[in-house]
Amino acid sequence: MASDQSTTPVDIHRLESPEEYRAVEAVQREAWGFTSDSPVPAPIQRAINDNGGLVLGAFAGSELIGFTFGFVGREEGKLFHYSHMTAVRPPWQNRHVGLALKSRQREEVLRQGLDEVRWTYDPLQSKNAGLNVRRLGGRPDRYLPHYYGVMADAINQDLETDRVRLVWQLNDPRVEERLRGHLPLPTNEEDRLRSSEPLIETARGPNGVRQPMALRAPSSLSLNLEIPADLASARARDRDEARHWREATREAFMRALAAGYTVDDFAVVSLGDERRSFYFLERRPEAGAA
Numbered sequence: 001m002a003s004d005q006s007t008t009p010v011d012i013h014r015l016e017s018p019e020e021y022r023a024v025e026a027v028q029r030e031a032w033g034f035t036s037d038s039p040v041p042a043p044i045q046r047a048i049n050d051n052g053g054l055v056l057g058a059f060a061g062s063e064l065i066g067f068t069f070g071f072v073g074r075e076e077g078k079l080f081h082y083s084h085m086t087a088v089r090p091p092w093q094n095r096h097v098g099l100a101l102k103s104r105q106r107e108e109v110l111r112q113g114l115d116e117v118r119w120t121y122d123p124l125q126s127k128n129a130g131l132n133v134r135r136l137g138g139r140p141d142r143y144l145p146h147y148y149g150v151m152a153d154a155i156n157q158d159l160e161t162d163r164v165r166l167v168w169q170l171n172d173p174r175v176e177e178r179l180r181g182h183l184p185l186p187t188n189e190e191d192r193l194r195s196s197e198p199l200i201e202t203a204r205g206p207n208g209v210r211q212p213m214a215l216r217a218p219s220s221l222s223l224n225l226e227i228p229a230d231l232a233s234a235r236a237r238d239r240d241e242a243r244h245w246r247e248a249t250r251e252a253f254m255r256a257l258a259a260g261y262t263v264d265d266f267a268v269v270s271l272g273d274e275r276r277s278f279y280f281l282e283r284r285p286e287a288g289a290a
Contacts, residue, residue, distance in 0.1 A: 009060070013056070013059070014054070015057050018042060021042035021046055022042045024055070024057065026064075027066065030089055034154075037151060048069060048070075052071065056069070058101055066087060066098065067085070068085065070105075070119070072114070080118050083117050099136075102131075105117065106168075110171075115170050120164065122161070123253065124162075126230065133266035136168060137174045138166040141165060141263070145160070158242075159243065162246060162250055186269070186270070189269055192222075195222060197220040200213075201214040209233075210226075223283075227245065260284070261282065263280070264281060265279075
């Protein structure tokens with residue numbers, strides 16, 4: 001680990017050597033805590049990188065501290081870059097390395113002549129939602145229940161692997177604004193929360209931590225959907241607590257998307273002594289329920 005992470009410059013470049021690809025395997029093991037599941041092996045990474053895909057590494061000196069990789073995808077004639085994995089070593093997380101990787105990925109994909117990147121992520125992971133939706137300007141458009149099936153790594157074990165698919169329109173003016181750091185003000189996010197209807201009613205449980213209590217049918221044009229502020233902490237306290245969040249948010253997401261709502265943004269809002277995490281969803285006035 002670098003001795004002074006606050007001042008060590010980070011270089012991002014396309015991987016080249018066999019040693020760099022093998023280092024990606026090590027970062028996968030560290031970031032996900034693999035036990036029985038195996039990382040994507042170096043030869044597959046190289047095949048992707050040399051045949052239309054993209055494997056980028058973030059380096060502090062000679063140390064690989066993060067990576068992102070993906071390949072060309074196609075759906076109904078639309079070509080896009082599918083970003084399969086992005087990870088940062090735990091000591092370097094919360095230092096904008098992920099943002100730097102995605103920004104460089106955008107540049108490289110645009111150079112390839114594509115204008116869209118897609119990927120999936122766990123909708124209960126507040127930090128991931130904060131990066132993917134709020135900071136990058138991506139928009140989740142599909143909910144995928146138990147997408148990967150049972151996984152044994154430290155992040156996913158004992159919890160069904162629900163995902164949302166996110167679409168990142170690289171030339172969208174909102175994406176460009178968010179990448180320049182033009183984000184909603186906290187007061188605007190608080191106002192938006194107050195003016196939107198909750199899809200999930202929550203309350204503090206006996207341990208003082210907020211839990212889902214009841215679902216509400218979507219009825220107004222603007223909704224909010226709460227997720228746990230810290231899923232890892234919820235799982236550490238009580239695995240059933242994390243499962244209850246999974247079940248509640250799955251039903252809420254699927255109801256809202258089926259009724260014509262779209263995920264518009266995400267925010268972490270300070271309310272009293274709590275920091276709480278919310279998706280904001282909108283429906284056009286002319287959109288009817290499915």
